[in-house]
Amino acid sequence: MKPKRYDPVAAALKEDIGDSDVTTDFFVPETLHATGRIIAREKAIVAGTGAAAEVFRQVDPATDIQISRHDGDEVADGDVIIEVRGLARSILKAERVALNFLQRLCGIATLTREFVNAIGNHSAKILDTRKTTPGLRALEKAAVVAGGGVNHRFGLYDMVLIKDNHLAALGGLSSFADRIRRLRQERPNIRIEVEAEDLEQARAFVELDGIDVILLDNMTPAQIREALALRRNNLKFEASGGITLKNVKRVAATGVDYISIGALTNAAPAIDIGLEMTHVPG
Numbered sequence: 001m002k003p004k005r006y007d008p009v010a011a012a013l014k015e016d017i018g019d020s021d022v023t024t025d026f027f028v029p030e031t032l033h034a035t036g037r038i039i040a041r042e043k044a045i046v047a048g049t050g051a052a053a054e055v056f057r058q059v060d061p062a063t064d065i066q067i068s069r070h071d072g073d074e075v076a077d078g079d080v081i082i083e084v085r086g087l088a089r090s091i092l093k094a095e096r097v098a099l100n101f102l103q104r105l106c107g108i109a110t111l112t113r114e115f116v117n118a119i120g121n122h123s124a125k126i127l128d129t130r131k132t133t134p135g136l137r138a139l140e141k142a143a144v145v146a147g148g149g150v151n152h153r154f155g156l157y158d159m160v161l162i163k164d165n166h167l168a169a170l171g172g173l174s175s176f177a178d179r180i181r182r183l184r185q186e187r188p189n190i191r192i193e194v195e196a197e198d199l200e201q202a203r204a205f206v207e208l209d210g211i212d213v214i215l216l217d218n219m220t221p222a223q224i225r226e227a228l229a230l231r232r233n234n235l236k237f238e239a240s241g242g243i244t245l246k247n248v249k250r251v252a253a254t255g256v257d258y259i260s261i262g263a264l265t266n267a268a269p270a271i272d273i274g275l276e277m278t279h280v281p282g
Contacts, residue, residue, distance in 0.1 A: 008135050009054045012097045017059075024092045033280040034088035036095070038102065040075040041272040045113045047071045047143035048105030052082060052098040060090035071109070071146040081273070088277065095275050104136075105143040106271040112147025112264050118245050122252035124259050127152040127238070131262040140265045152260055153191075161215070162194040173204060180210040193238070202227045206235065216256070217241050224254040 038052070046069045056063045063086035069075050081102065084091055115126045126149040132140045141151045153159035160183065162176075170176060180192065193213035196202040205214050212234075216227055218241035228237055238258035239251050251259055 006135060008139060009051060009058055009097075009101075011135065012100070013055065013058055013094075016097050017093055021089075021093045024089050028089050028092060030087075030089065032088040033086065034091055034277050035280055036084045036091040036275050036277045037080050038082040038084075038098070038273060038275050040079045040081060040106075041077055041274055043074070043076050044106045044271040044273075045109040045147050046073045046075055046081060046106055047109035047146035048101045048139060049082060051101040051105065051139055055098040055101065056084050056086075056090070056094045059094040060086055062086055063090050063094075071142070072148075074113075085280070088279070091275075091277060095277075099273055099275060101139070102273050103270040104133075104268075105139055105146075106273065107268040108140055108143035108265055109147035110271060111268040112144050112149040114245060115248055115259075115261060115264070116148035118248050119252035119259075120249060122249070122255075124239075124252040124256055125150045126248075126264075127258050127260040128264050129240075129260050129262045130155070131266040133265070144264055147264075149264060150258075160190055160192040162192075164195060164197060177208050180208060184210045196227070199223055199226055203230060206230045206232060212236060213238055213258070215240055215260075221250050221254050224251065224256055228255055 049067050049069070049071055053065045053067060056065050063084055066083045067081070068083060069079060069081045075081060112126060119126070128141055128144040128149060129152055137154070141154065144151060153161065167173065167176070183190070183192065191212050192210060193215055194205050194211055195215040195217050196205055197217050202214055202216065205211055213236045214227070215238045216224055219227065219239065224237070224239055231237065236257040238260055239254070239256045240260040243251060243259055243261050248259060
């Protein structure tokens with residue numbers, strides 16, 4: 001039997017509503033109908049509309065949902081993102097969870113777009129990392145794409161990334177080349193990336209066959225350029241560590257292929273988004 005797929009919307013609703021919404025059930029008439037408009041209160045890039053719509057569906061499948069602005073769209077203060085029509089009780093029960101998803105995911109998309117815009121015409125791709133909220137990785141990585149970024153590996157299972165602790169556990173580089181060759185034989189199509197902490201390591205990794213990407217960790221633009229001068233065949237380079245909106249263009253100007261930024265998903269500020277509800281007579 002396959003394990004049941006994790007549903008972040010269902011988990012969030014269970015966490016918020018529990019066995020009932022005491023306030024809504026006691027104070028809001030059972031048959032009252034309403035319209036709710038989810039409105040941006042600041043400039044942002046939209047993401048998470050699918051998750052927000054699913055919140056309303058799971059609370060009440062009869063709720064009519066109209067998505068006005070789609071993931072990747074830019075909105076300004078006052079723009080309607082989603083409009084819902086149905087029972088007032090259903091809209092109120094779904095409101096907070098739907099907004100939580102939108103505020104979080106729009107924040108990620110907006111910050112990602114800022115980094116993408118900051119590098120200008122340089123060809124580097126802005127990547128996310130695995131620094132995501134547990135249980136929300138798929139949604140947060142989709143938000144990065146909505147903002148114009150590119151997804152790095154989704155998890156530990158779909159790509160090799162050898163970091164300093166892996167090398168420490170291995171006891172150094174002596175058997176490293178051997179293991180790369182064996183991995184290539186057993187998993188010929190898997191992408192292999194290795195982290196270099198300094199230029200000496202980068203030089204050593206460049207000489208090895210079978211590596212697709214070298215991650216240059218916390219290196220200055222000058223060091224990155226020096227590492228890129230070592231490039232051979234189709235080897236790619238990724239810069240990471242200490243990347244901010246102030247320095248990302250300088251890093252991109254080195255000619256590096258990828259720039260990975262953990263802050264996209266672990267430090268993006270929430271966007272101010274609200275729901276305004278209107279009673280529908282009759």
